[in-house]
Amino acid sequence: MDLKDIKAIIDLMKKNDLSVFEMEKDGFRLRLQKGPGDQPIVTSTTAPAAATAANGPAATASAESAPTEDIVSPMVGTFFRAASPDAAPFVDVGTKVNEDTVVCIIEAMKVMNEIKAETSGVIAEVVAENSKPVQFGQVLFRVR
Amino acid sequence: MFEKVLIANRGEIALRVIRACKELGIRTLAVYSDADVDSLHVQLADEAICIGAAPSSESYLKIDRIMSAAEVGDVDAIHPGYGFLAENADFAEVVESCKIKFIGPPSHVIQKMGDKDMARACARKAGVPVTPGSDGVVQTDKDAAKVAKKIGYPVMIKAVAGGGGRGMRAAHNETSLIAGFHSARLEAEKAFGTPEVYIEKLIVNPHHIEFQIVADSHGRVVHLGERDCSIQRRNQKVIEECPSPIVNAGLRKKMGNTAVKLARSVGYENTGTIEFLVDEDRRFYFMEMNTRLQVEHTITEEVYGCDLVKEQIRIASGKPLSPHVAHAVPRSHAIQCRINAEDPANNFQASPGRIDFYYAPGGRGVRIDSHAYTGYVVPPYYDSLIGKIITIGATRDSAIDRMRRALDEYYVTGIKTTVPFHAAIMRSGEFREGKYDTGFVERMMSSETFQLVPPRAHLHE
Numbered sequence: 001m002d003l004k005d006i007k008a009i010i011d012l013m014k015k016n017d018l019s020v021f022e023m024e025k026d027g028f029r030l031r032l033q034k035g036p037g038d039q040p041i042v043t044s045t046t047a048p049a050a051a052t053a054a055n056g057p058a059a060t061a062s063a064e065s066a067p068t069e070d071i072v073s074p075m076v077g078t079f080f081r082a083a084s085p086d087a088a089p090f091v092d093v094g095t096k097v098n099e100d101t102v103v104c105i106i107e108a109m110k111v112m113n114e115i116k117a118e119t120s121g122v123i124a125e126v127v128a129e130n131s132k133p134v135q136f137g138q139v140l141f142r143v144r
Numbered sequence: 145m146f147e148k149v150l151i152a153n154r155g156e157i158a159l160r161v162i163r164a165c166k167e168l169g170i171r172t173l174a175v176y177s178d179a180d181v182d183s184l185h186v187q188l189a190d191e192a193i194c195i196g197a198a199p200s201s202e203s204y205l206k207i208d209r210i211m212s213a214a215e216v217g218d219v220d221a222i223h224p225g226y227g228f229l230a231e232n233a234d235f236a237e238v239v240e241s242c243k244i245k246f247i248g249p250p251s252h253v254i255q256k257m258g259d260k261d262m263a264r265a266c267a268r269k270a271g272v273p274v275t276p277g278s279d280g281v282v283q284t285d286k287d288a289a290k291v292a293k294k295i296g297y298p299v300m301i302k303a304v305a306g307g308g309g310r311g312m313r314a315a316h317n318e319t320s321l322i323a324g325f326h327s328a329r330l331e332a333e334k335a336f337g338t339p340e341v342y343i344e345k346l347i348v349n350p351h352h353i354e355f356q357i358v359a360d361s362h363g364r365v366v367h368l369g370e371r372d373c374s375i376q377r378r379n380q381k382v383i384e385e386c387p388s389p390i391v392n393a394g395l396r397k398k399m400g401n402t403a404v405k406l407a408r409s410v411g412y413e414n415t416g417t418i419e420f421l422v423d424e425d426r427r428f429y430f431m432e433m434n435t436r437l438q439v440e441h442t443i444t445e446e447v448y449g450c451d452l453v454k455e456q457i458r459i460a461s462g463k464p465l466s467p468h469v470a471h472a473v474p475r476s477h478a479i480q481c482r483i484n485a486e487d488p489a490n491n492f493q494a495s496p497g498r499i500d501f502y503y504a505p506g507g508r509g510v511r512i513d514s515h516a517y518t519g520y521v522v523p524p525y526y527d528s529l530i531g532k533i534i535t536i537g538a539t540r541d542s543a544i545d546r547m548r549r550a551l552d553e554y555y556v557t558g559i560k561t562t563v564p565f566h567a568a569i570m571r572s573g574e575f576r577e578g579k580y581d582t583g584f585v586e587r588m589m590s591s592e593t594f595q596l597v598p599p600r601a602h603l604h605e
Contacts, residue, residue, distance in 0.1 A: 075208075076193055
């Protein structure tokens with residue numbers, strides 16, 4: 001890796017509004033962070049590039065300039081935003097959550113599992129689609 | 145015929161099953177762990193669902209997640225591959241209870257034959273010769289000593305829930321027996337969840353000869369001959385061949401009929417393998433039954449002209465045995481070498497990591513079953529098998545010559561593989577003569593003249 005490569009990475013970060021870039025290869029480690037005062041981004045597990053039954057979006061770098069944390073699925077099943085079809089969704093963009101807030105239900109084998117936020121903040125994005133399948137590690141919500 | 149099958153496995157066998165499904169026009173759903181995102185079986189399946197973190201216990205062994213994936217994917221059947229949950233009777237039962245077809249025998253048969261001691265009892269009942277041993281589980285070290293004295297040393301202490309060559313301890317006298325009894329129980333508890341052990345007479349340097357069974361759901365049971373799996377390192381098979389150089393037509397008929405008799409007596413369905421130990425006097429004894437497809441099914445396929453995975457799927461869908469399988473006759477000779485990501489020059493230390501360049505041999509009579517490719521990262525969480533080379537020859541000699549040629553072509557950089565080890569065996573006079581037994585590998589490696597064949601230096605600049 002030489003200066004030319006590092007410059008190319010910085011340009012890429014600027015273009016895509018990324019705050020942090022980190023890489024490690026063969027004992028060489030590089031971390032580039034945008035400006036002072038930015039909070040570190042919590043890296044999310046990426047959804048696979050292969051076609052998925054869940055049609056989950058690949059977790060590419062967030063377009064938002066402020067860092068967010070992902071709430072990911074701990075299981076395989078069907079994602080529901082509300083307790084029942086006519087009930088209000090557990091959370092929406094803007095809802096404040098803490099560790100114990102139930103954010104959604106994932107149904108697996110006819111069992112409705114309440115999923116907790118396990119983080120605190122404000123829902124920035126609802127990523128998973130209602131009543132669509134989700135897989136292990138798939139991003140459900142983004143929290144700021 | 146099924147419309148969609150979930151493959152509850154990974155690596156080369158997941159690829160094998162996906163290929164068979166594709167040829168049958170069946171849609172495939174792969175399940176995978178975080179570590180297998182870029183695996184070939186995930187890339188080639190029609191759909192893929194991530195079921196957990198890298199460790200097997202967090203993914204490939206998670207029955208609930210696999211069943212969720214099966215439900216989400218709306219599959220008709222599940223193929224368990226080998227290892228993982230393939231011989232887990234609970235898993236088979238859960239699959240059946242969800243009205244999904246388990247591609248294998250019924251759960252109660254897996255249960256019966258999976259318990260090694262119960263399997264011996266079934267064999268005895270069916271009039272199949274078994275190695276002299278304890279009449280069931282041995283509870284205390286005093287009982288163990290009594291049994292061992294009666295059948296005569298040396299003996300082997302074996303876990304009832306064991307398999308794959310694990311949970312075993314050899315004992316040549318009472319002192320080592322008592323010690324072995326306790327350490328085998330400890331290992332069994334940790335590895336298989338139950339410490340129960342039984343005792344068998346240890347046949348010194350036996351030949352390991354196994355018979356392939358295929359049975360449909362209409363009561364038809366046949367055998368597709370034998371495989372010789374005596375070339376083992378630390379109780380793990382490394383090379384297999386079909387037919388066995390020490391089995392003649394008369395012995396094949398006798399052992400084959402015995403295998404079929406046993407399979408029939410337990411109501412077997414789908415593919416399975418009955419393993420025998422054969423001593424120097426060609427006496428054979430039932431050892432255990434594997435109620436699944438085996439790693440070495442490939443060489444039987446080549447010699448008997450059939451696709452065993454497709455046949456598994458056909459049988460599971462209710463079809464009777466295919467005529468070409470029911471009437472299969474052996475032709476030519478096949479050898480398989482298991483290529484592991486291990487360094488044979490360094491006590492076979494595991495060698496996971498990125499394959500920088502991968503070139504597999506080809507040409508007439510060479511079959512490669514591998515999920516490896518250039519740039520693939522071999523994960524450290526699972527077994528080290530990265531591929532199988534199978535060579536077919538009109539004669540045993542030509543199959544060996546072909547394997548030697550194929551191994552010399554094999555080019556893998558970035559990780560170490562056991563190719564040099566296999567190349568050395570293909571040059572061994574003892575192997576060429578076909579007179580080897582399960583002590584062969586240790587003898588060869590401790591010999592002063594033993595030399596690994598250095599791997600190909602380069603293929604490109």
